Amino acid sequence: ELQLVESGGGLVLPGRSLRLSCATSGFPFDDCPMHWVRRAPGKGLEWISGISWNSGTIRYVDAVKGRFTISRDNAKNSLYLQMNNLRPEDTAFYYCVKGQDDGWSVFDHWGQGILVTVSS
């Protein structure tokens, strides 16, 4: 069974850092692009970052460029998101998402999500 399980969320002060992890199983992780998508309270889905199978292509939405870093460890079947200089507007559920192997931004499987709250 394909699984994507996020961890590392929680309450953090503005300006601080947090690292999200996503443990995966049930599919060939090192063949697939991976992404992070978030949904803020009362708002819609927002793609924030994606990484190709070999980390050769990495993209970010403008709102997080320079603050967030996506990475992956194919030996551990894991995806990460390092979030620095967090702002209240980063408060959201963060989803680990598998991309199709023949469609970089077709999000075919999603984790349950983890809540990040940025507040003083």
Add this chain to the structure above:
Amino acid sequence: QSVVTQPPSASGTPGQTVTISCSGSNSNIGDNTVDWYQHVPGTAPKLLIYKNNRRPSGVPDRFSGSKSGTSASLAISGLQSEDEADFYCATWDDTLHGPVFGGGTKLTVL
């Protein structure tokens, strides 16, 4: 404010057909394929339609997608109460160099 526009809400009664629209421009929908997602808050979002009109295995054929020019639409026939959710279109944007979601449409089954 997303570069891809959806109506904020839609509704229908059980058994009806509901259509949700998604409007963009030449730099996104006009030049790329469109996918559709269903999201019940508190659960994992689900891929319903990809590459304009393809259904992943397990998605009922009540769900269908189409695209024409800079617009796309999702049709849900034989509406059921469990279809109540938020629906999002998504596509690539050539100007932003990344995927973009529409603002989402909340579907209510009356």
